[in-house]
Amino acid sequence: MKTVFVIIAAFNEEKVIASVLHDFSQTEYHVVVVDDGSTDNTAEKVIQSGAILIRHPINLGQGAALQTGIDYAIKHGATHIVTFDADGQHDFHDIATMLNTLDRDNLDIVLGSRFLGTTKNMPLSRHILLKLACWFTRLSSGLPVTDAHNGLRIFKTSVAKQLRLYQPRMAHATEIIYKIRSSRLNFREVPVTTRYTEYSKRKGQRSLSGVIQIISDLLFGGIS
Amino acid sequence: MIGFQIFTFIVLLMFLLVFIRLMRHPRHYLSWPTSLLILVIIGLIAAVFVDPNFAQTIAEWCGIGRGADLMIYLSILFLLLNAFTFLVRLKRSDQKMTELAREIALMKVQEKERNP
Numbered sequence: 001m002k003t004v005f006v007i008i009a010a011f012n013e014e015k016v017i018a019s020v021l022h023d024f025s026q027t028e029y030h031v032v033v034v035d036d037g038s039t040d041n042t043a044e045k046v047i048q049s050g051a052i053l054i055r056h057p058i059n060l061g062q063g064a065a066l067q068t069g070i071d072y073a074i075k076h077g078a079t080h081i082v083t084f085d086a087d088g089q090h091d092f093h094d095i096a097t098m099l100n101t102l103d104r105d106n107l108d109i110v111l112g113s114r115f116l117g118t119t120k121n122m123p124l125s126r127h128i129l130l131k132l133a134c135w136f137t138r139l140s141s142g143l144p145v146t147d148a149h150n151g152l153r154i155f156k157t158s159v160a161k162q163l164r165l166y167q168p169r170m171a172h173a174t175e176i177i178y179k180i181r182s183s184r185l186n187f188r189e190v191p192v193t194t195r196y197t198e199y200s201k202r203k204g205q206r207s208l209s210g211v212i213q214i215i216s217d218l219l220f221g222g223i224s
Numbered sequence: 225m226i227g228f229q230i231f232t233f234i235v236l237l238m239f240l241l242v243f244i245r246l247m248r249h250p251r252h253y254l255s256w257p258t259s260l261l262i263l264v265i266i267g268l269i270a271a272v273f274v275d276p277n278f279a280q281t282i283a284e285w286c287g288i289g290r291g292a293d294l295m296i297y298l299s300i301l302f303l304l305l306n307a308f309t310f311l312v313r314l315k316r317s318d319q320k321m322t323e324l325a326r327e328i329a330l331m332k333v334q335e336k337e338r339n340p
Contacts, residue, residue, distance in 0.1 A: 056329050060322050068326045168322050
């Protein structure tokens with residue numbers, strides 16, 4: 001008996017969040033949107049769509065927003081937790097495939113990989129940046145990942161505690177991979193479709209400054 | 225040079241007096257050895273400013289060319305340690321803020337779910 005919660009961290013996504021949520025109306029998943037201190041009408045759009053809305057009083061970052069959603073999901077009896085991007089890059093059909101793989105092969109966590117799957121209109125600069133990030137993550141974690149920064153993941157609630165995110169911003173993606181390693185979780189990467197639209201390209205990682213922030217977060221984030 | 229020395233000596237004397245006064249305060253929590261250490265450090269700094277040769281002597285003893293160099297090295301070490309301590313405190317503070325914001329967000333949702 002699966003209770004699947006889909007966590008979407010959103011910051012100023014009023015333009016696309018409605019259509020992203022609309023896709024989920026045909027599914028049985030519990031959709032939780034964490035509004036990370038948006039200054040636009042994201043929250044209203046979420047309420048209109050009928051999905052569960054959690055609002056951060058201040059902007060904390062994607063990692064923190066996801067963790068808040070995860071905490072909520074666990075409290076409400078989730079057996080499986082999905083992280084999903086708010087900008088329309090992901091295809092919700094992939095969730096079902098990933099869930100099947102997760103349960104059939106008795107895995108702890110399944111990660112989506114755009115490089116194993118198909119990408120539509122990925123800008124070259126993004127491609128190069130991601131490949132580099134991947135190479136670095138492979139080297140430092142020792143895990144053979146092909147996509148270190150994919151927001152589409154599914155994991156069982158039983159391992160949620162081991163995967164708890166302490167990186168509040170974008171470095172949480174790398175944090176998860178390190179934790180998969182240190183907790184020795186059974187993981188697999190699964191091909192997923194990633195759509196790049198004009199909207200998501202503009203919104204995407206402001207490449208260089210984003211990378212610097214992530215590296216700095218990883219270096220100093222562990223200190224506390 | 226003499227003017228500067230007098231100036232710093234007075235400043236350090238003030239620090240010393242303030243510190244001694246703080247030690248007498250009932251909420252003073254520094255242990256006895258730590259307080260003594262701080263006094264000694266203030267004394268050493270005072271000595272360095274009052275007698276330039278003092279730093280020179282220690283420097284030679286450490287194998288460093290000049291007294292001034294020694295002071296610079298020590299200052300750098302001190303500043304680095306300080307910066308690092310602050311970084312740790314900042315990170316810890318950020319972490320607490322995240323947890324607070326999360327708590328608030330989840331409380332509000334709980335509220336909405338109880339009273340639709």
